[in-house]
Amino acid sequence: MSHHATLETPGSSYVKEVLAHTVARNAGEPEFHQAVQEVLESLALVFDRRPEYRTARILERMLEPERVIMFRVPWQDDQGQAQVNRGFRIEMNSALGPYKGGLRFHASVNLGILKFLAFEQVLKNSLTTLTMGGGKGGSDFDPKGKSDNEVMRFCQSFMTELSRHIGPNTDVPAGDIGVGGREIGYLFGQYKRLRNEFTGVLTGKGLNWGGSLIRPEATGYGAVYFAAEMVATRGETLAGKACIVSGSGNVAQYTIEKLLDLDAKPVSISDSNGFIYDESGIDREKLKFIFKLKNERRGRVKEYADHFKGAVYTPFDSLLDHNPLWSLKAECAFPSATQNEINATDAQNLLKSGVYVISEGANMPTTLDAVKLFLDAGILYAPGKAANAGGVATSGLEMMQNSMRMSWTREEVDKRLHDIMKAIHKSCADTATAFGTPGNYVNGANIAGFLKVADAMMDQGLV
Ligand code: NDP
Numbered sequence: 001m002s003h004h005a006t007l008e009t010p011g012s013s014y015v016k017e018v019l020a021h022t023v024a025r026n027a028g029e030p031e032f033h034q035a036v037q038e039v040l041e042s043l044a045l046v047f048d049r050r051p052e053y054r055t056a057r058i059l060e061r062m063l064e065p066e067r068v069i070m071f072r073v074p075w076q077d078d079q080g081q082a083q084v085n086r087g088f089r090i091e092m093n094s095a096l097g098p099y100k101g102g103l104r105f106h107a108s109v110n111l112g113i114l115k116f117l118a119f120e121q122v123l124k125n126s127l128t129t130l131t132m133g134g135g136k137g138g139s140d141f142d143p144k145g146k147s148d149n150e151v152m153r154f155c156q157s158f159m160t161e162l163s164r165h166i167g168p169n170t171d172v173p174a175g176d177i178g179v180g181g182r183e184i185g186y187l188f189g190q191y192k193r194l195r196n197e198f199t200g201v202l203t204g205k206g207l208n209w210g211g212s213l214i215r216p217e218a219t220g221y222g223a224v225y226f227a228a229e230m231v232a233t234r235g236e237t238l239a240g241k242a243c244i245v246s247g248s249g250n251v252a253q254y255t256i257e258k259l260l261d262l263d264a265k266p267v268s269i270s271d272s273n274g275f276i277y278d279e280s281g282i283d284r285e286k287l288k289f290i291f292k293l294k295n296e297r298r299g300r301v302k303e304y305a306d307h308f309k310g311a312v313y314t315p316f317d318s319l320l321d322h323n324p325l326w327s328l329k330a331e332c333a334f335p336s337a338t339q340n341e342i343n344a345t346d347a348q349n350l351l352k353s354g355v356y357v358i359s360e361g362a363n364m365p366t367t368l369d370a371v372k373l374f375l376d377a378g379i380l381y382a383p384g385k386a387a388n389a390g391g392v393a394t395s396g397l398e399m400m401q402n403s404m405r406m407s408w409t410r411e412e413v414d415k416r417l418h419d420i421m422k423a424i425h426k427s428c429a430d431t432a433t434a435f436g437t438p439g440n441y442v443n444g445a446n447i448a449g450f451l452k453v454a455d456a457m458m459d460q461g462l463v
Contacts, residue, residue, distance in 0.1 A: 011047035014054055015040040022063050029112025031339060035119050035364055036063060038371065038383075042446035045435045056462075058454045065118065066099075067091040070111070071161040073139060075154045078147055087158050089137035091171055092118035095456040098169055099135030100125055100392060102176030105183065107142040113339070114138060117176075120363055121392070123449030124385040127424050130396035135171055137162070143178045155186035162187075163194045166201055168402070174203040174395045177338065180250060180295070181206060181216065200402030203395035212398035214413040215391075219361060220254025221414070222390015222421050223334055223382075227359035228262065229425035230380040230441075239263040242281075242330040244355070246270045247337030248294050248301050251361040251388070255334045256287055268328060270337060271301045274315035275325045278308065326350050336361035347373040360384035375440060386428050386445040393420045 019040050023033050040059075047054055073085040088111065091099045101121040104114070114136050122134030141154055166173060175184055184204045191201050198210075205211035214221070228238055241264050245252050248269040256266045265281040269290060278286070286308055293299045305313035314324060322345035326333070333355050335341055339362065342350070347370035350358070356379040360366065363384045366374070374381040394417055401407050408416075428444030431451075437443045 009044065009048050010051070011049075012044040014047050015044045015059075018059055018063070021060075026112070026115070029115060031116040031364070032112045032119065034340075034368060035116040038364075038368060038442070039119075039123065039446045039450070042443040043450055045437075045443065046447055046450065052458070053454050056458060058457050061457065062093060062122065062450075062453065063119070065090050065092045065115065066094060068111070069137075069162075069165050073141070073154065073158050073161070075150070075157045077150055083154075085139050085141040085154070085158075087137070087139045087161060088114050089162060089165055089171070089173070090114050090118040090135055091165075092134045092136070093122040093453060094133035095453050095460060096126055097131040097133045099171040100132040100174070100395065101134055101136040102138075102174045102392075103179045103183075103187075104136070104138035104176040105141045105143050105178035106138070107140055109138045109140045116339070117363055120385050122453060123446060124389045125392055125396075126449040126452040127386060127427065127445060128389050128393040128396060129420055129423050130393060132392065132396055135173070136176075137173060138176065138179070141178075143183075148182070151183065152186045155183055156190040159187045159190040160194065163191050166191075168199045168201050168399070172201060172203060172395070172399060174392070175250070177249070180204075200399055203398040205398070210398075210402055212394060212401055212407065212413055213410040214417060215394045215398055216250065217254040217257065217414075218394035218417055219251045219388050219391030220256070220336070221258045222393070222417060223251070223255055223336070223359045223361040223387045224258035224262065224264075225390065225418055225421035226382050226387040226425055227332060227334070227357055227380075229422055230359070230382060231357055233429070234380070237262070238332065241265065241332050241357070242267050243332040243334060244268050244325065244328050244330045244350075245334045245336055246275070246325055246341060246365075247335075247362065248290060249336070251391075252334075252336040253287070253290060253294065255336055255361055256282055256290070259334075260284060260287065264332070267330060268325060269301050269304070270325055272316075272337075273300060274302060274313055276301050276304045276311050276313055277325075277328055278304075278311040280310055322346050322349060327353055329353050330355055332357040332359070334359055334361050335365035337365070338362055339364045340367050342366045342370050344369040344373060346370065351377050351379070356380060358382065359387040361388050363388065371442065375442060378439065380439075380441075382428075382441050383445050385449060386424050386441060389424055390417050390421055393417060 118136035125132040326346040431448040432444035
Protein backbone atom coordinates (compact mmCIF):
# COMPACT_ATOMS: atom_id res chain seq x y z
CA MET A 1 0.00 0.00 0.00
CA SER A 2 1.46 3.35 -1.00
CA HIS A 3 1.73 5.78 1.90
CA HIS A 4 0.96 8.94 -0.02
CA ALA A 5 -2.16 9.94 -1.91
CA THR A 6 -1.52 9.91 -5.64
CA LEU A 7 -4.60 12.00 -6.51
CA GLU A 8 -4.73 15.68 -5.68
CA THR A 9 -7.37 16.18 -2.94
CA PRO A 10 -8.31 19.30 -0.95
CA GLY A 11 -6.25 17.88 1.92
CA SER A 12 -3.16 17.21 -0.14
CA SER A 13 -3.11 20.62 -1.83
CA TYR A 14 -3.63 22.29 1.55
CA VAL A 15 -0.68 20.46 3.18
CA LYS A 16 1.52 21.26 0.15
CA GLU A 17 0.75 24.93 0.63
CA VAL A 18 1.50 24.77 4.35
CA LEU A 19 4.76 22.93 3.69
CA ALA A 20 5.93 25.49 1.11
CA HIS A 21 5.09 28.28 3.55
CA THR A 22 6.90 26.51 6.40
CA VAL A 23 10.05 26.03 4.32
CA ALA A 24 10.07 29.67 3.18
CA ARG A 25 9.42 30.95 6.70
CA ASN A 26 12.08 28.82 8.42
CA ALA A 27 15.11 29.18 6.13
CA GLY A 28 18.19 27.09 6.88
CA GLU A 29 16.40 24.48 8.99
CA PRO A 30 16.49 21.36 6.76
CA GLU A 31 15.82 18.86 9.57
CA PHE A 32 12.72 20.80 10.63
CA HIS A 33 11.48 20.85 7.02
CA GLN A 34 12.06 17.10 6.76
CA ALA A 35 10.17 16.26 9.95
CA VAL A 36 7.28 18.50 8.91
CA GLN A 37 7.13 17.05 5.39
CA GLU A 38 6.89 13.48 6.68
CA VAL A 39 4.05 14.37 9.03
CA LEU A 40 2.17 16.51 6.50
CA GLU A 41 2.14 13.74 3.90
CA SER A 42 0.23 11.59 6.41
CA LEU A 43 -2.07 14.43 7.47
CA ALA A 44 -3.47 15.07 3.98
CA LEU A 45 -5.79 12.15 4.74
CA VAL A 46 -7.05 13.92 7.89
CA PHE A 47 -7.70 17.29 6.26
CA ASP A 48 -9.82 15.62 3.59
CA ARG A 49 -12.14 14.44 6.34
CA ARG A 50 -11.90 17.25 8.89
CA PRO A 51 -11.95 20.69 7.19
CA GLU A 52 -12.70 22.39 10.54
CA TYR A 53 -9.03 21.95 11.51
CA ARG A 54 -8.12 23.96 8.44
CA THR A 55 -10.45 26.80 9.31
CA ALA A 56 -9.04 26.96 12.84
CA ARG A 57 -5.49 26.91 11.39
CA ILE A 58 -4.49 24.17 13.80
CA LEU A 59 -1.58 23.05 11.64
CA GLU A 60 -0.16 26.54 11.15
CA ARG A 61 -0.32 27.04 14.91
CA MET A 62 1.35 23.68 15.63
CA LEU A 63 4.25 24.57 13.32
CA GLU A 64 4.97 27.81 15.19
CA PRO A 65 6.64 27.14 18.58
CA GLU A 66 4.74 28.71 21.49
CA ARG A 67 8.08 30.10 22.66
CA VAL A 68 11.76 29.83 21.67
CA ILE A 69 14.42 30.73 24.22
CA MET A 70 18.04 31.23 23.09
CA PHE A 71 20.79 32.26 25.44
CA ARG A 72 24.52 32.62 25.99
CA VAL A 73 26.23 29.98 28.14
CA PRO A 74 29.61 31.25 29.37
CA TRP A 75 31.83 28.86 31.36
CA GLN A 76 35.45 28.39 32.33
CA ASP A 77 37.52 25.39 31.16
CA ASP A 78 40.20 23.60 33.22
CA GLN A 79 42.92 25.85 31.74
CA GLY A 80 41.11 28.92 33.10
CA GLN A 81 40.04 30.02 29.61
CA ALA A 82 36.61 31.55 29.04
CA GLN A 83 34.33 29.51 26.73
CA VAL A 84 31.03 30.50 25.18
CA ASN A 85 28.28 28.17 23.95
CA ARG A 86 24.71 28.69 22.84
CA GLY A 87 21.76 27.37 24.85
CA PHE A 88 18.22 26.71 23.61
CA ARG A 89 14.79 25.66 24.80
CA ILE A 90 11.94 25.25 22.34
CA GLU A 91 8.55 25.28 24.09
CA MET A 92 6.60 23.87 21.18
CA ASN A 93 3.07 22.99 22.32
CA SER A 94 1.33 22.84 25.69
CA ALA A 95 -2.18 21.77 24.59
CA LEU A 96 -1.87 18.42 26.42
CA GLY A 97 0.24 19.38 29.44
CA PRO A 98 3.49 21.02 30.54
CA TYR A 99 6.23 21.10 27.88
CA LYS A 100 8.22 17.89 28.09
CA GLY A 101 11.25 16.73 26.14
CA GLY A 102 14.98 16.19 26.39
CA LEU A 103 18.10 18.34 26.35
CA ARG A 104 20.78 17.50 23.77
CA PHE A 105 24.44 18.48 24.22
CA HIS A 106 26.25 17.88 20.93
CA ALA A 107 28.44 20.03 18.69
CA SER A 108 25.88 19.75 15.86
CA VAL A 109 23.00 21.28 17.86
CA ASN A 110 21.28 24.26 16.24
CA LEU A 111 17.83 25.83 16.14
CA GLY A 112 16.56 23.75 13.20
CA ILE A 113 17.57 20.42 14.75
CA LEU A 114 15.89 21.30 18.04
CA LYS A 115 12.73 22.45 16.26
CA PHE A 116 12.52 19.13 14.39
CA LEU A 117 12.94 17.29 17.69
CA ALA A 118 10.38 19.50 19.48
CA PHE A 119 7.81 19.03 16.71
CA GLU A 120 8.23 15.23 16.76
CA GLN A 121 8.04 15.36 20.56
CA VAL A 122 4.59 16.96 20.52
CA LEU A 123 3.12 14.08 18.49
CA LYS A 124 5.10 11.45 20.41
CA ASN A 125 3.96 12.71 23.79
CA SER A 126 0.40 12.69 22.53
CA LEU A 127 0.79 8.99 21.64
CA THR A 128 1.99 8.00 25.12
CA THR A 129 -1.56 8.13 26.57
CA LEU A 130 -0.21 10.51 29.28
CA THR A 131 -0.80 14.27 29.49
CA MET A 132 2.36 16.02 28.34
CA GLY A 133 3.00 18.87 25.94
CA GLY A 134 6.15 18.92 23.81
CA GLY A 135 9.48 20.73 23.98
CA LYS A 136 13.19 20.20 23.36
CA GLY A 137 16.39 22.01 24.17
CA GLY A 138 20.12 21.77 24.50
CA SER A 139 23.41 23.30 23.49
CA ASP A 140 26.18 23.07 20.92
CA PHE A 141 28.49 22.20 23.85
CA ASP A 142 30.53 19.10 22.96
CA PRO A 143 30.97 16.89 26.05
CA LYS A 144 33.60 14.70 24.34
CA GLY A 145 36.96 14.96 26.07
CA LYS A 146 35.68 17.34 28.77
CA SER A 147 36.50 16.66 32.42
CA ASP A 148 33.74 16.09 35.01
CA ASN A 149 34.47 19.54 36.41
CA GLU A 150 34.11 21.20 33.02
CA VAL A 151 30.80 19.39 32.44
CA MET A 152 29.63 20.53 35.89
CA ARG A 153 30.55 24.18 35.31
CA PHE A 154 28.86 24.11 31.93
CA CYS A 155 25.67 22.54 33.35
CA GLN A 156 25.56 25.09 36.16
CA SER A 157 25.86 28.01 33.75
CA PHE A 158 23.28 26.50 31.39
CA MET A 159 20.78 26.01 34.23
CA THR A 160 21.37 29.49 35.64
CA GLU A 161 19.53 30.85 32.60
CA LEU A 162 17.19 27.92 31.90
CA SER A 163 15.86 27.92 35.48
CA ARG A 164 13.87 31.12 34.79
CA HIS A 165 11.81 29.34 32.15
CA ILE A 166 11.06 25.85 33.51
CA GLY A 167 9.21 24.34 36.46
CA PRO A 168 7.33 21.16 37.44
CA ASN A 169 4.03 22.51 36.02
CA THR A 170 5.54 24.54 33.16
CA ASP A 171 8.36 22.70 31.41
CA VAL A 172 10.14 19.52 32.54
CA PRO A 173 13.35 18.71 30.59
CA ALA A 174 15.06 15.29 30.48
CA GLY A 175 18.16 13.78 28.82
CA ASP A 176 18.98 13.09 25.18
CA ILE A 177 22.28 12.76 23.27
CA GLY A 178 25.12 13.86 25.57
CA VAL A 179 22.84 14.31 28.58
CA GLY A 180 22.66 11.31 30.91
CA GLY A 181 22.55 10.76 34.67
CA ARG A 182 25.69 12.82 35.36
CA GLU A 183 24.43 15.91 33.54
CA ILE A 184 20.89 15.67 34.97
CA GLY A 185 22.48 15.59 38.44
CA TYR A 186 24.46 18.78 37.91
CA LEU A 187 21.47 20.52 36.29
CA PHE A 188 19.13 19.50 39.11
CA GLY A 189 21.60 20.60 41.78
CA GLN A 190 21.89 24.06 40.28
CA TYR A 191 18.10 24.45 39.84
CA LYS A 192 17.53 23.45 43.46
CA ARG A 193 20.14 25.92 44.66
CA LEU A 194 18.80 28.82 42.63
CA ARG A 195 15.14 28.23 43.45
CA ASN A 196 15.51 26.84 46.98
CA GLU A 197 13.05 24.18 45.96
CA PHE A 198 13.31 20.38 45.74
CA THR A 199 10.92 19.53 42.97
CA GLY A 200 10.42 17.26 39.96
CA VAL A 201 11.68 19.81 37.46
CA LEU A 202 13.80 17.31 35.51
CA THR A 203 13.35 13.62 34.77
CA GLY A 204 16.04 10.97 34.57
CA LYS A 205 17.06 11.85 38.12
CA GLY A 206 19.15 9.55 40.36
CA LEU A 207 17.21 6.86 42.20
CA ASN A 208 17.81 8.22 45.68
CA TRP A 209 16.78 11.79 44.80
CA GLY A 210 13.48 11.43 42.95
CA GLY A 211 14.36 9.32 39.93
CA SER A 212 12.27 6.42 38.68
CA LEU A 213 13.38 2.84 38.31
CA ILE A 214 13.43 1.81 34.60
CA ARG A 215 13.81 5.41 33.31
CA PRO A 216 17.36 4.76 32.07
CA GLU A 217 16.20 1.52 30.42
CA ALA A 218 12.90 2.84 29.08
CA THR A 219 13.68 4.08 25.56
CA GLY A 220 15.60 0.95 24.52
CA TYR A 221 13.20 -1.45 26.25
CA GLY A 222 10.26 0.35 24.67
CA ALA A 223 11.72 0.14 21.14
CA VAL A 224 12.08 -3.62 21.59
CA TYR A 225 8.57 -4.00 23.06
CA PHE A 226 7.24 -2.16 20.01
CA ALA A 227 9.15 -4.47 17.64
CA ALA A 228 7.76 -7.49 19.51
CA GLU A 229 4.22 -6.17 19.00
CA MET A 230 4.87 -5.68 15.28
CA VAL A 231 6.22 -9.20 14.69
CA ALA A 232 3.32 -10.61 16.73
CA THR A 233 0.96 -9.30 14.02
CA ARG A 234 2.63 -11.89 11.78
CA GLY A 235 2.51 -14.62 14.41
CA GLU A 236 6.25 -14.36 15.14
CA THR A 237 8.52 -13.50 18.09
CA LEU A 238 11.96 -11.86 18.22
CA ALA A 239 13.61 -15.05 19.53
CA GLY A 240 16.54 -16.16 17.40
CA LYS A 241 16.44 -13.10 15.12
CA ALA A 242 19.72 -11.29 14.35
CA CYS A 243 19.46 -7.56 15.11
CA ILE A 244 21.60 -4.68 13.87
CA VAL A 245 21.87 -1.97 16.54
CA SER A 246 23.52 1.39 15.85
CA GLY A 247 24.82 3.76 18.51
CA SER A 248 26.30 2.67 21.82
CA GLY A 249 24.73 5.18 24.19
CA ASN A 250 21.72 4.99 26.48
CA VAL A 251 19.20 3.82 23.88
CA ALA A 252 21.49 1.28 22.19
CA GLN A 253 22.63 -0.26 25.49
CA TYR A 254 19.14 -1.00 26.81
CA THR A 255 17.89 -2.09 23.39
CA ILE A 256 20.57 -4.78 23.52
CA GLU A 257 19.63 -5.73 27.10
CA LYS A 258 15.94 -6.22 26.23
CA LEU A 259 16.81 -8.10 23.02
CA LEU A 260 18.78 -10.54 25.17
CA ASP A 261 15.81 -10.91 27.58
CA LEU A 262 13.71 -11.94 24.56
CA ASP A 263 16.37 -14.37 23.18
CA ALA A 264 17.13 -12.28 20.12
CA LYS A 265 20.70 -11.84 18.86
CA PRO A 266 22.14 -8.29 18.78
CA VAL A 267 25.20 -8.25 16.50
CA SER A 268 26.46 -4.66 16.35
CA ILE A 269 27.11 -1.30 18.03
CA SER A 270 28.56 1.94 16.65
CA ASP A 271 29.72 5.44 17.48
CA SER A 272 30.51 8.40 15.24
CA ASN A 273 33.90 6.90 14.32
CA GLY A 274 32.95 3.35 13.30
CA PHE A 275 31.08 0.15 14.10
CA ILE A 276 31.57 -3.29 15.64
CA TYR A 277 30.20 -6.44 14.01
CA ASP A 278 30.08 -9.39 16.40
CA GLU A 279 28.64 -12.21 14.34
CA SER A 280 28.44 -14.59 17.30
CA GLY A 281 26.20 -12.10 19.10
CA ILE A 282 26.66 -9.58 21.93
CA ASP A 283 25.94 -11.56 25.13
CA ARG A 284 25.44 -10.30 28.72
CA GLU A 285 29.13 -10.47 29.51
CA LYS A 286 29.97 -8.33 26.48
CA LEU A 287 27.12 -5.94 27.27
CA LYS A 288 28.61 -5.45 30.74
CA PHE A 289 31.85 -4.41 29.02
CA ILE A 290 29.93 -1.90 26.86
CA PHE A 291 28.24 -0.36 29.95
CA LYS A 292 31.65 0.15 31.60
CA LEU A 293 33.31 1.36 28.40
CA LYS A 294 30.66 3.97 27.55
CA ASN A 295 29.27 5.06 30.92
CA GLU A 296 32.35 4.94 33.16
CA ARG A 297 35.49 5.10 31.03
CA ARG A 298 33.70 7.10 28.30
CA GLY A 299 35.80 5.35 25.63
CA ARG A 300 35.19 4.44 21.98
CA VAL A 301 33.56 1.27 20.57
CA LYS A 302 36.80 0.33 18.78
CA GLU A 303 38.06 -1.09 22.10
CA TYR A 304 35.40 -3.81 21.96
CA ALA A 305 37.26 -5.49 19.08
CA ASP A 306 40.58 -5.32 20.99
CA HIS A 307 38.85 -7.13 23.85
CA PHE A 308 36.65 -9.76 22.20
CA LYS A 309 38.13 -12.07 19.56
CA GLY A 310 35.95 -12.57 16.49
CA ALA A 311 34.47 -9.07 16.68
CA VAL A 312 35.40 -6.83 13.75
CA TYR A 313 35.79 -3.03 13.91
CA THR A 314 35.20 -1.00 10.74
CA PRO A 315 35.99 2.73 10.84
CA PHE A 316 33.56 4.95 8.94
CA ASP A 317 34.78 6.26 5.62
CA SER A 318 33.39 9.72 4.90
CA LEU A 319 33.96 9.18 1.17
CA LEU A 320 31.38 6.36 1.04
CA ASP A 321 27.83 7.29 0.03
CA HIS A 322 26.42 4.72 2.45
CA ASN A 323 27.06 3.20 5.88
CA PRO A 324 28.27 -0.44 5.70
CA LEU A 325 26.68 -1.11 9.09
CA TRP A 326 23.33 -1.37 7.29
CA SER A 327 24.61 -4.13 4.97
CA LEU A 328 25.07 -6.67 7.78
CA LYS A 329 23.04 -9.88 7.58
CA ALA A 330 20.02 -9.66 9.93
CA GLU A 331 16.25 -9.76 10.25
CA CYS A 332 15.80 -6.66 12.44
CA ALA A 333 17.37 -3.22 12.76
CA PHE A 334 17.28 -0.81 15.70
CA PRO A 335 18.79 2.53 14.62
CA SER A 336 19.71 4.16 17.95
CA ALA A 337 22.35 6.82 17.23
CA THR A 338 21.07 9.97 15.54
CA GLN A 339 19.04 11.63 12.77
CA ASN A 340 19.50 10.69 9.10
CA GLU A 341 21.78 7.74 9.75
CA ILE A 342 19.92 5.66 7.11
CA ASN A 343 19.78 7.07 3.56
CA ALA A 344 18.18 5.53 0.46
CA THR A 345 21.25 3.40 -0.36
CA ASP A 346 21.35 2.13 3.22
CA ALA A 347 17.63 1.32 3.01
CA GLN A 348 18.19 -0.70 -0.16
CA ASN A 349 21.06 -2.55 1.52
CA LEU A 350 18.92 -3.34 4.56
CA LEU A 351 16.13 -4.72 2.38
CA LYS A 352 18.65 -6.70 0.30
CA SER A 353 20.20 -8.38 3.33
CA GLY A 354 16.80 -9.52 4.55
CA VAL A 355 15.86 -6.97 7.23
CA TYR A 356 12.06 -6.74 7.54
CA VAL A 357 11.61 -5.36 11.08
CA ILE A 358 12.82 -1.81 11.86
CA SER A 359 12.13 -0.08 15.16
CA GLU A 360 13.61 3.39 15.52
CA GLY A 361 15.16 4.12 18.91
CA ALA A 362 16.68 7.33 17.53
CA ASN A 363 14.66 10.33 16.38
CA MET A 364 14.24 10.55 12.58
CA PRO A 365 17.19 8.23 11.79
CA THR A 366 15.76 7.59 8.31
CA THR A 367 15.72 10.08 5.41
CA LEU A 368 12.43 10.71 3.57
CA ASP A 369 13.36 8.70 0.46
CA ALA A 370 14.52 5.80 2.64
CA VAL A 371 11.21 5.83 4.55
CA LYS A 372 9.37 5.56 1.21
CA LEU A 373 11.43 2.48 0.29
CA PHE A 374 10.50 0.79 3.59
CA LEU A 375 6.81 1.59 3.19
CA ASP A 376 6.72 0.45 -0.43
CA ALA A 377 8.45 -2.81 0.56
CA GLY A 378 5.66 -3.47 3.07
CA ILE A 379 8.05 -4.34 5.92
CA LEU A 380 7.31 -3.78 9.62
CA TYR A 381 8.65 -0.25 9.98
CA ALA A 382 8.08 1.77 13.19
CA PRO A 383 8.98 5.48 13.12
CA GLY A 384 10.78 6.92 16.13
CA LYS A 385 7.89 8.98 17.41
CA ALA A 386 6.05 5.72 18.15
CA ALA A 387 8.88 3.24 18.78
CA ASN A 388 10.99 5.41 21.10
CA ALA A 389 8.11 6.96 23.06
CA GLY A 390 8.84 4.66 26.01
CA GLY A 391 11.51 7.07 27.24
CA VAL A 392 9.27 10.08 27.61
CA ALA A 393 6.39 7.89 28.80
CA THR A 394 8.53 6.70 31.69
CA SER A 395 9.54 10.30 32.34
CA GLY A 396 5.80 10.89 32.69
CA LEU A 397 5.69 8.05 35.21
CA GLU A 398 8.60 9.68 37.07
CA MET A 399 6.58 12.93 37.27
CA MET A 400 3.59 11.02 38.67
CA GLN A 401 5.72 9.38 41.34
CA ASN A 402 7.26 12.77 42.24
CA SER A 403 3.79 14.33 42.60
CA MET A 404 2.70 11.52 44.91
CA ARG A 405 6.06 11.53 46.71
CA MET A 406 6.40 7.78 46.35
CA SER A 407 8.26 5.31 44.18
CA TRP A 408 7.00 2.26 42.40
CA THR A 409 8.94 -1.01 42.11
CA ARG A 410 10.90 -1.97 39.03
CA GLU A 411 8.20 -4.49 38.09
CA GLU A 412 5.43 -1.89 38.45
CA VAL A 413 7.16 0.68 36.22
CA ASP A 414 8.22 -1.92 33.66
CA LYS A 415 4.67 -3.26 33.44
CA ARG A 416 3.29 0.25 32.89
CA LEU A 417 5.94 0.90 30.22
CA HIS A 418 5.10 -2.39 28.49
CA ASP A 419 1.36 -1.63 28.59
CA ILE A 420 1.96 1.87 27.18
CA MET A 421 4.04 0.48 24.28
CA LYS A 422 1.29 -2.03 23.50
CA ALA A 423 -1.29 0.77 23.58
CA ILE A 424 0.82 2.95 21.26
CA HIS A 425 1.23 0.04 18.86
CA LYS A 426 -2.50 -0.61 18.85
CA SER A 427 -3.40 3.02 18.36
CA CYS A 428 -0.95 3.36 15.42
CA ALA A 429 -2.15 0.13 13.80
CA ASP A 430 -5.87 0.95 14.27
CA THR A 431 -5.47 4.53 13.02
CA ALA A 432 -3.51 3.39 9.94
CA THR A 433 -6.38 1.01 9.12
CA ALA A 434 -9.09 3.61 9.83
CA PHE A 435 -7.43 5.96 7.32
CA GLY A 436 -7.17 3.32 4.62
CA THR A 437 -3.46 2.43 4.92
CA PRO A 438 -3.28 -0.76 7.03
CA GLY A 439 0.25 -1.67 8.20
CA ASN A 440 1.53 1.89 7.66
CA TYR A 441 2.83 2.83 11.13
CA VAL A 442 4.06 6.19 9.80
CA ASN A 443 0.53 7.31 8.95
CA GLY A 444 -0.79 5.68 12.12
CA ALA A 445 1.65 7.50 14.41
CA ASN A 446 1.39 10.88 12.70
CA ILE A 447 -2.39 10.88 12.52
CA ALA A 448 -3.11 9.44 15.99
CA GLY A 449 -0.59 11.82 17.56
CA PHE A 450 -1.99 14.81 15.67
CA LEU A 451 -5.70 14.18 16.38
CA LYS A 452 -5.36 14.28 20.15
CA VAL A 453 -3.40 17.55 20.10
CA ALA A 454 -5.67 19.10 17.45
CA ASP A 455 -8.84 18.30 19.42
CA ALA A 456 -7.34 19.77 22.60
CA MET A 457 -6.41 22.93 20.69
CA MET A 458 -9.93 23.19 19.26
CA ASP A 459 -11.35 22.94 22.81
CA GLN A 460 -8.95 25.56 24.20
CA GLY A 461 -9.72 28.31 21.70
CA LEU A 462 -7.42 30.55 19.68
CA VAL A 463 -4.34 30.67 21.93
P1 NDP B 1 23.76 9.01 23.93
O1 NDP B 1 24.49 10.29 23.98
O2 NDP B 1 23.68 8.15 25.11
O3 NDP B 1 24.36 8.12 22.75
C1 NDP B 1 24.38 8.59 21.43
C2 NDP B 1 25.04 7.56 20.55
O4 NDP B 1 24.89 7.91 19.19
C3 NDP B 1 26.55 7.47 20.78
O5 NDP B 1 26.96 6.17 20.49
C4 NDP B 1 27.07 8.48 19.75
O6 NDP B 1 28.39 8.22 19.35
C5 NDP B 1 26.14 8.25 18.61
N1 NDP B 1 26.01 9.50 17.85
C6 NDP B 1 25.56 10.70 18.31
N2 NDP B 1 25.61 11.63 17.35
C7 NDP B 1 26.11 11.02 16.29
C8 NDP B 1 26.41 11.44 14.97
N3 NDP B 1 26.18 12.73 14.58
N4 NDP B 1 26.90 10.51 14.11
C9 NDP B 1 27.10 9.24 14.50
N5 NDP B 1 26.84 8.78 15.74
C10 NDP B 1 26.37 9.65 16.60
O7 NDP B 1 22.29 9.37 23.37
P2 NDP B 1 20.96 8.52 23.46
O8 NDP B 1 21.25 7.06 23.38
O9 NDP B 1 20.15 9.05 24.56
O10 NDP B 1 20.24 9.00 22.10
C11 NDP B 1 20.33 8.28 20.86
C12 NDP B 1 19.15 8.65 19.98
O11 NDP B 1 17.93 8.27 20.65
C13 NDP B 1 18.98 10.13 19.65
O12 NDP B 1 18.44 10.25 18.35
C14 NDP B 1 17.96 10.59 20.67
O13 NDP B 1 17.27 11.75 20.24
C15 NDP B 1 17.06 9.37 20.71
N6 NDP B 1 16.19 9.27 21.89
C16 NDP B 1 16.71 9.23 23.14
C17 NDP B 1 15.88 9.11 24.25
C18 NDP B 1 16.40 8.98 25.63
O14 NDP B 1 15.58 8.71 26.51
N7 NDP B 1 17.68 9.12 25.87
C19 NDP B 1 14.41 9.09 24.09
C20 NDP B 1 13.97 9.05 22.72
C21 NDP B 1 14.84 9.16 21.68
P3 NDP B 1 29.57 9.27 19.77
O15 NDP B 1 29.95 8.88 21.15
O16 NDP B 1 30.64 9.05 18.77
O17 NDP B 1 28.96 10.65 19.69
